[in-house]
Amino acid sequence: MKESSKLQSEENKVSNDKNKKRKLKTQSQLFALETFYDEHKYPTEEMKAELAEKLRLTEKQISGWFCHRRLKDKRLMKDEAVANGRQDRSSGVIQDRGSGLGQDSCGSSKHADYRYLDAKEVESHDFYNNEISVADMTHRHRSHYPENVSAVDDTSSESSSFLQERAFAQGQDPYDMEPSRHLTPNGALPPLNPKGAVNLGYKPSGYLKVKGEIEHAAITAVKKQLGRHYEEDGPLLGIEFDPLPPGAFECQTEDPANETFCVANPPLLNSPEISAAKKHNLSSRYDSHYTKFNSQDLHVERADFGSLHESDFQDKQDKKARQNIKQRQPYYGYTNHVSGRNPFPDLYEDSTGEASGYNSAKNHRMSTKHGVEGMRSDSASNHSDHFEEKLAVKTKDLMLHGYDKINPKRIQKSGHVKSKPSSSIRSSRVPVDTEERGLSARMAKEEMIKVEQKAKNTYRDVDGAGRLSNEILVAKRAKVDMLQQYHVKPSPVAEMEKRKIHRSAAEMPSSFSEDETAETSSSLDY
DNA sequence: TTGTGTTTTATTGCCTCC
DNA sequence: GGAGGCAATAAAACACAA
Numbered sequence: 167m168k169e170s171s172k173l174q175s176e177e178n179k180v181s182n183d184k185n186k187k188r189k190l191k192t193q194s195q196l197f198a199l200e201t202f203y204d205e206h207k208y209p210t211e212e213m214k215a216e217l218a219e220k221l222r223l224t225e226k227q228i229s230g231w232f233c234h235r236r237l238k239d240k241r242l243m244k245d246e247a248v249a250n251g252r253q254d255r256s257s258g259v260i261q262d263r264g265s266g267l268g269q270d271s272c273g274s275s276k277h278a279d280y281r282y283l284d285a286k287e288v289e290s291h292d293f294y295n296n297e298i299s300v301a302d303m304t305h306r307h308r309s310h311y312p313e314n315v316s317a318v319d320d321t322s323s324e325s326s327s328f329l330q331e332r333a334f335a336q337g338q339d340p341y342d343m344e345p346s347r348h349l350t351p352n353g354a355l356p357p358l359n360p361k362g363a364v365n366l367g368y369k370p371s372g373y374l375k376v377k378g379e380i381e382h383a384a385i386t387a388v389k390k391q392l393g394r395h396y397e398e399d400g401p402l403l404g405i406e407f408d409p410l411p412p413g414a415f416e417c418q419t420e421d422p423a424n425e426t427f428c429v430a431n432p433p434l435l436n437s438p439e440i441s442a443a444k445k446h447n448l449s450s451r452y453d454s455h456y457t458k459f460n461s462q463d464l465h466v467e468r469a470d471f472g473s474l475h476e477s478d479f480q481d482k483q484d485k486k487a488r489q490n491i492k493q494r495q496p497y498y499g500y501t502n503h504v505s506g507r508n509p510f511p512d513l514y515e516d517s518t519g520e521a522s523g524y525n526s527a528k529n530h531r532m533s534t535k536h537g538v539e540g541m542r543s544d545s546a547s548n549h550s551d552h553f554e555e556k557l558a559v560k561t562k563d564l565m566l567h568g569y570d571k572i573n574p575k576r577i578q579k580s581g582h583v584k585s586k587p588s589s590s591i592r593s594s595r596v597p598v599d600t601e602e603r604g605l606s607a608r609m610a611k612e613e614m615i616k617v618e619q620k621a622k623n624t625y626r627d628v629d630g631a632g633r634l635s636n637e638i639l640v641a642k643r644a645k646v647d648m649l650q651q652y653h654v655k656p657s658p659v660a661e662m663e664k665r666k667i668h669r670s671a672a673e674m675p676s677s678f679s680e681d682e683t684a685e686t687s688s689s690l691d692y
Numbered sequence: 693t694t695g696t697g698t699t700t701t702a703t704t705g706c707c708t709c710c
Numbered sequence: 711g712g713a714g715g716c717a718a719t720a721a722a723a724c725a726c727a728a
Contacts, residue, residue: 188701188722208715230702233715238700240716 191231195221199228203235 191199198221206213214228221228 190700190723211714227701229714231700233717234701237716 191223195223199231199235203232207232207236207239 198217202209202213202217209217209228209232211225214225214232217223218225218228223231
């Protein structure tokens with residue numbers, strides 16, 4: 167009795183301590199949260215409840231996390247805008263437009279001018295707007311992501327948009343959101359949650375009315391953000407880039423005509439087919455990161471996969487992984503804090519086998535996700551399912567394409583762009599009046615160097631998990647624009663996928679069938 | 693090992709909308 | 711007035727240089 171009471175008191179003590187002290191989310195929780203956040207920046211109550219239940223967190227924690235996550239996004243956007251705004255001395259208007267985010271994503275932006283649409287608005291419009299058709303969405307995606315045209319499945323933008331949403335996540339612009347998964351069989355977007363719709367109170371008309379203009383404005387804004395310092399067909403005016411190493415921009419394929427989009431193709435970068443020399447050329451400064459990811463790490467992470475429900479072990483692994491993650495940050499960019507985190511541990515940290523349940527369920531979900539039968543009218547379930555799909559896909563993708571892609575928080579500490587204003591950024595916050603008076607020669611030189619470096623990084627840095635950093639996204643989109651302008655033939659993603667699948671077949675765990683692999687790969691437009 | 697800086701989490705207050 | 715959101719703040723956890 168004494169023993170038990172003692173134990174109990176200790177447990178209470180621990181519990182109290184846990185309650186008292188803030189507790190870091192585990193990797194798996196963060197993974198789930200981030201994944202969910204990628205899709206829904208403003209989850210409904212049902213979503214939160216479901217998420218809370220699955221993650222063993224309180225709804226309050228979920229809400230708080232999302233709130234802080236949005237703030238984080240916003241802060242990052244702001245920092246980036248500040249950094250970019252320094253390049254573009256014109257004004258903050260461009261910054262706001264360029265970021266695609268309103269200054270205040272909650273209050274003011276709800277009724278703000280469409281030019282300041284933020285992720286919230288866009289998402290809400292996408293969710294609640296019943297007037298947007300599949301064709302419309304498809305057109306939107308196609309018209310803006312020509313590189314994926316060949317791989318776009320009309321019946322499901324899930325496959326093609328997976329990368330897109332990753333690549334263009336974080337509410338950069340209205341194209342971020344995946345539309346089709348919310349489509350009903352008749353092509354209309356079902357109301358997600360009447361209450362949520364009411365609460366949010368977004369009227370579709372405004373967005374629809376200006377959609378075209380938004381697209382134009384967003385693209386224009388991005389261009390403008392870059393525009394001061396780049397020409398569409400070359401380096402910045404008056405700036406000469408360092409000569410890139412030979413083959414740095416070459417596609418690692420035998421089809422030079424398709425090299426265009428191989429530049430930032432993560433799988434290729436991580437492909438064993440790429441020689442070490444070329445890898446070095448491509449990302450020499452990140453070599454240390456990749457080499458750090460040694461076999462021991464792989465062993466550990468694979469071991470994680472096999473110990474789904476060992477929470478204690480998980481906590482330790484979480485800590486270790488956090489450490490590793492932060493030490494391995496290969497480059498900056500903030501879009502994905504998820505991918506690098508070990509996706510395999512006890513996903514929801516309970517002992518109910520939920521994680522394995524998701525794994526087993528994914529096959530069915532993946533096999534049916536392209537069909538309308540896989541869609542439910544139940545919005546919460548629908549979102550949840552899709553969320554689970556994504557978790558499964560992400561997990562499997564990591565397995566298929568190697569752990570060396572694992573990369574989490576790349577942003578901070580990189581010395582370029584940090585969540586918080588880096589010292590460089592902070593120090594770069596030159597008073598406007600000073601800037602307006604004109605940059606001194608020295609400042610201009612520094613500016614050029616930074617821009618140059620940025621441009622290089624844009625083409626060099628590739629997220630380990632296949633997501634592109636914000637800057638890459640901007641660059642990529644700008645590149646898409648350029649391609650559209652000059653009718654450059656994009657790399658057929660399908661072809662790349664074929665190669666990737668072929669390559670991955672040797673790497674993938676034997677437990678995965680070819681069909682499964684192909685299916686998975688087809689849903690990932692890396 | 694320690695000090696410092698950064699990130700993440702939790703709390704509180706205020707605002708807006710219904 | 712309640713709900714949901716953001717902003718500000720504090721504090722814990724973490725990373726890293728000295």
